[in-house]
Amino acid sequence: MTARARIKDVATLAGVSTATVSRALSSPDSVGPATRERVMEAVKATGYRINAAARDLRQRRARSILMLAPNLSNTFFSQIIAAVQDVASEAGLTVQISDSRIGRERLVSLGYDGRADGIVLLDGNLAPDVVNGWHLPLIQLSEWNDAYNAPRLGIDNRAAAHLAAGHLAALGHRTVLHVSGPEDNVLAVTRRAGFLEKAGDLGLETGVFEADFTLEAGAEAARRWAALDARPTGVFCASDECALGFISECVHMGFDVPGDVSVMGFDDIDFADRFLPALTTIHQPRKRMGAAAAERLIEMMQGAQGKGRHSISAAPTHIDATLVERDSTGPVPG
Amino acid sequence: MTARARIKDVATLAGVSTATVSRALSSPDSVGPATRERVMEAVKATGYRINAAARDLRQRRARSILMLAPNLSNTFFSQIIAAVQDVASEAGLTVQISDSRIGRERLVSLGYDGRADGIVLLDGNLAPDVVNGWHLPLIQLSEWNDAYNAPRLGIDNRAAAHLAAGHLAALGHRTVLHVSGPEDNVLAVTRRAGFLEKAGDLGLETGVFEADFTLEAGAEAARRWAALDARPTGVFCASDECALGFISECVHMGFDVPGDVSVMGFDDIDFADRFLPALTTIHQPRKRMGAAAAERLIEMMQGAQGKGRHSISAAPTHIDATLVERDSTGPVPG
DNA sequence: CTGAAAGCGCTTACAG
DNA sequence: CTGAAAGCGCTTACAG
Structure with missing residues (x-):
């Protein structure tokens, strides 16, 4: 079990610069076919996998979204979390999750430590200055707070x-x-x-x-x-x-x-x-809510590109809720 | 809304080096009281917060644990997730969550991209070579697989x-x-x-x-x-x-x-x-299971310190499960 | 107690 | 198409 390979190891083995390895991996077309071939072989030989932390620092983004909910043990959130994670994963994003009631200091840090670049917020009771102080694309889902300077999504x-x-x-x-x-x-x-x-x-x-x-x-x-x-x-x-x-x-x-x-x-x-x-x-429709929130957030993140939170539509986006008649209600007695 | 401050901004304002700012923040005692004072003022004035991504890269750890479960929408996991996140948060760790059925490539990356330094695995059906290929402290919770080279926790x-x-x-x-x-x-x-x-x-x-x-x-x-x-x-x-x-x-x-x-x-x-x-x-006792897994994993992470997975106790650690007699069972009819 | 410098592991203008 | 070099924002031996 040897130490994991870095990009430099691949470069050395392939006889090229790290820049070329980087390019071969991220935009193969920008590299000559023969070179690309050699790089790929070196990648295979070394078992190289990119260190996402390093790439993210360099690119100044985290490729990660943060979900904040007032009580993670509440089963109401399960499907929402699953749907968000699903959409995020498809988009190549990682999902971080936290209870939103972890204390002001920790909460501020979470949205401010460079490890997330978008937030799905399921809590309408956080201090508005904390929420508005995060310079990150953010979407309110289910719960909301008019003092939050962010779009919202949910049923009516x-x-x-x-x-x-x-x-x-x-x-x-x-x-x-x-x-x-x-x-x-x-x-x-x-x-x-x-x-x-x-x-x-x-x-x-x-x-x-x-x-x-x-x-x-x-x-x-x-x-x-x-x-x-x-x-x-x-x-x-x-x-x-x-x-x-x-x-x-x-x-x-x-x-x-x-x-x-x-x-x-x-x-x-x-x-x-x-x-x-x-x-x-x-x-x-919790699955739909989660998916819609993730999709919307990702759009915002693409629009933002480090420019902070962007244009906010005043009106909430509503997702249809429906009445389901079953057996616990019936005609008035007598 | 100005750009967020970096450590250099704080250093300049306080008239010290970035090294000193770093020390004043992480080990205040290693810095003179007057200096510390000036640094803290500059921190306040600039609204500086550490960039965790940068610190983590430099320190070669992620301060994050990854939870992997076969189906996040399963409400069985809610309390476990909440407990893990709770313990992790107390320890200053962030929690990343993912469905474990996201496909081999993505799965391999998750445990290999430098953004997590410990894994709580709730899925016994992943390919053993993938699981054993992650050079990260890992604990199996609830489900298990004897082919995984990692300790496990759960009820008997x-x-x-x-x-x-x-x-x-x-x-x-x-x-x-x-x-x-x-x-x-x-x-x-x-x-x-x-x-x-x-x-x-x-x-x-x-x-x-x-x-x-x-x-x-x-x-x-x-x-x-x-x-x-x-x-x-x-x-x-x-x-x-x-x-x-x-x-x-x-x-x-x-x-x-x-x-x-x-x-x-x-x-x-x-x-x-x-x-x-x-x-x-x-x-x-799902809450207890989640907490115990997180605690155990954190111990392993401290022991590991980049040394990969360490000593594995062969026997699973069992948490007590108990019979709860209620009304859906009764004497045999007749 | 403090600073200059190197370095974590990448990417990306800039040149050629 | 490819490389040398700078830099993302920190921390940490090493000197003094």
Whole structure:
């Protein structure tokens, strides 16, 4: 197991300069056929592979994109990460990943250390001065923050919440409950506003329980719901996890879903259609979201070429979310 | 928005050499207090941040670890990824992530381009010559391959499968079915062997359906099970997803779980205890697995210091997996 | 304690 | 088509 070959070793073996080796590898046409041949043989003989770190330093780019998400253990991100990595890999880019809640100093460094040249940001709660201080092409995906000076991509959460309200109303529900995400989360706030807006238009009576997207919070909300004197018959949870927790707890308390209460979620996670009952929800095309974000970012990176962040379209780019009707919602009881 | 400062700018402003700036930043004690003071002021004034790419090239390391998994969209990896990233971040390391099925050429490059100095490998099906050709500290996590010249970490899948067989037997089941993972997967093979071994010891009658860990495969297995003349009363699925698919399909076909059939899974994913019925399963401590792998790898990286892969303990390090009894298994019917 | 100089491993004008 | 040389932005023996 000998030390790995450097470009100089290849050059020596082939009897040419390192410049020629470099050219033979990166733009074969710029080199004579015979020379190219000899270089390639030397490459094979030495087992040479380029040192990307050195090339990147010289070219002042990293060929890498950084993904930042508020909680990597959240399975919602899995498909998004996979799609981003897939597109990046096709484009010859590497993917770096980090929890975005690693502390201000570390976070600043990540976007500033020369090891990434584009960022996919899935967190709308980072300090705007940090985000805007990164002089790197950046795209906001899913979550967003109007203070960030960067384009954004995602579903139209307000419109999606309208679908939810419309669905419950169509089934005859007159009093509905929203189990929301946390107050400081832009998705939660937007979904809630959208739901209440549409429910109001439709003349429904509304209530809101604040939760935090998790299974446990959903279960807790179910207990609060059960304790109510007049229980809403339709429930819209801000996430599928929350809805599954809600339903699970309802069933444990002896209620039937959707017989006693209709419950719907948001996201359409993989298990949604295998849950019992199968979950009515809003489908978020996460694979498409990730791929679109990566593609857009790569475009920006090509446009930027070290010129920092470039022209930002004011309007968010929306990806379609759709209502998926399954078995957890039904006609109002009685 | 001016160009970012380099170390030379700081040096000029502080009236010292770049060497001194470098020292003031990396080992403040090796520099006079007054000098240090002036340097720090210049750093603040210029907004200087080190260019990690340049430092890494000079120091011939990447301060980065690479995670390779066969399918990033698999939610099983979420917590592992989060834990690895957490430990890495604490150690000042960056995390690179890639699907391990990106093609031989790209894969070879990833471990060979100087941008990572350690690898967490979650795939036992890569070509051994590729894996062994990376001259980088590497640890196998969860999946493994005896042909890889690297230590491994994970639960004892054979012992875990014993627990499953023991559990079903203790409930009185005499004929049991295993819905396995794919034949070419080391986890699947090991779990199946362990289950059959223990079931044999306990005098149970056994059968196996080969599947592939997914929800759909579980549902398909349920249909095959239902079509059987003599239906096994206890079913052990090689993954929770598979078990959820199996149960879901059983219920859709009109069977009761666990009234008509006991079904258990493997992994203990987040939804397992909120599923209806709550899933009996084998708990894999994924967070602990990820953290342990990262810690171990970092140790190896410190020991290695460019010396390539070092001493490999033959025996795998096992992390405890435990049986979690919930509601999807019960006494044998009748 | 501090600086000048070499060098990490590449690429790329510039000449020829 | 090819090479010598400079340089990407750092760090680190080596001297003093």
